Amino acid sequence: MSPHDPADPRVEVEPAEESGIIDQHPDSGLTVQAPVAARSPLQLVWSRLRRDTTAMVSVAVILLVILAALAAPLIAAWIGHGPDEQFRDDGLTEFGTPVGPNGQFLLGTDNLGRDVLVRLVYGAQVSLIVAFAATLGALGIGTIVGLVAGFLRGWVDTVLTWLMDTTLSLPQLLFAISLVALVGPSLGTTVVVIVLFSWAPIARVVRGQVLSLREREFVEAARSLGASNWRIMRVDVLPNLLVPILVYGTLLIPQAIVFEATLSFLGLGVLPPTATWGNMLSIASQGSLYTIAPWLVIFPSAALLAVTLAFNLLGDSIRDALDPRQTLFAGRRKLARTRAARRAAKAEARA
Template sequence: MGQFQTRNQKATTEAETAEAGDAPVVVQRSSASLTFRRLARDPASVIAFVFIIALVAFAVGAPLVEAWTGHGPIEQYRETALSPVGLPVGPNAEFLLGGDQLGRDVLVRIAYGARVSLLVGVLASLLAATIGVTVGMLAGYFGGWVDVVLGRLMDLVMSVPFLLCALALVSVFGPSLPLSVSVIVFFSWTTIGRVIRAETTSLARREFVQASRSLGAGHGYILLRDILPNLALTIIIYTTMLIPNAIVFEATLSYLGMGIVPPTPSWGGMLAEAGANSIYLVAWWLVVFPGLALLASTLAFNILGDGLRDALDPSARGRAVLRKKKKTKG
């Protein structure tokens, strides 16, 4: 009987060896590679990603734009950028996007304004995500009175009026870039904090967390090694989606005079200056170009965030489509 099994195993091994040349080769790909492949299949996400890269290059290369045009962001060219009657000139060969009411180059100011928007958007989003993830993980993991205290803290922050708080802080400390970032972080971290709290509460009941506890693992080890890696998907998605909100917040503060201090260029400040004395009625480019830059950048980050969510978790998109079909049939 043993010899028969040995011969069968040998024959099977020989047959598998003979057919090995015809067998398909399975290539194992990493999760990052699969994510990029899925993302590359979404044309909208690819276009948004390319636009964001171009926007970053445009912002970083703002000094090159200044050198190419020969115009500074705060320098006034009253003889060439203003008409004989004192009105700003429209787009032309020297001022590609026209001049403003003070004789400054709109193109150069938009380039430097992009630096401010991206700096505030990325920095505020990272800080807000860090605070929100930390608070959410602690509340969801420990539960009990810790969850009650941190949950009420999030409710308190969300109940504070954004504009009134910003106005009060500006009246005390004066408008500045650090203050703008601080205000945006203060009102943004609760968005991701609530989501992380709910997911951490669910993960804390899983078998692998219970196994780590039974083996004597400390709370810090469990939070950083067991729970945090399972929250990476949510953190990446919500951090990406916080960036356009931060950009809009910064533009709103600058528009209301509570953000970047003039004459430093910012998109919100440029829109506010265009609205002063209704100058936009005779100089449409003062509103259109900064407005398009603000709209396109926020839209691109939102589209990329949606595409990244679908690429990292393709089942979520399938569930959403299935729910939509059920609603349609119902």
């Protein structure tokens, strides 16, 4: 197969306007090659993501949730309901049960007559703050530990690897309960618990990458020029770790959101009356309240599902865009199956 064959999955064919191929002689079929503008790796990644419908839908969902969280005070002011404001007369029925979605309360009310929509957008603030803070902390600690362990090796690697294995062997939920019992539940405690259990997997991934990078030619060249280990790690090795760190970070955010919701549901995370999605689900489970007010479960659960699914799908899309070899292998397998089907059809025709 020619290297310029369009059917070759190794070749990423661009539109004529982008690749610089302009047809000047339609009758003869001849083409004129115009100068091709060079594109940076970042532009190539963005070009692949733009053509990925799943990635674009995921980005739209994430941006919508972030916008709703940032605009929570504006939404509350527009509706005229505060996140902790109780409407005993209009927000509860004569039997003291929550009111369903209506013109005044678009998503209904909870057991105290509070507006579910307002609490939902304020809960998005807490989930995103915890998720981004915990993810940044875990990525920072995991990257430093994995980088040092993989590059320096020796007793440093042994000690840090033992620390990783010990952290991974601890029961996460039981440790969280013990820590909360000592210092008390709060937003900061939730972030600390998530960081303590999230840095070790990142460190293992980074360590594995560094073990392969430290033997590369550019590292040997830096050593021969007299560069110190810390300079090599910072200048030569760390930039090559940005791809796995970025992908792992996008996958860690939904895990942090779910874990925060779990702790809040169990009463170990952010304490009421602060609105969180976990607290809202906890209220719905009290006395089987969800049986008469199903919207108390539907809306927080839908928000959790949409956000976690969007971040996971976006992380997969970014991984594929940064490492197109996955698509290359899939294209080769598809091409092989197509050729096999054609050979079988020809054999049947001859028979």
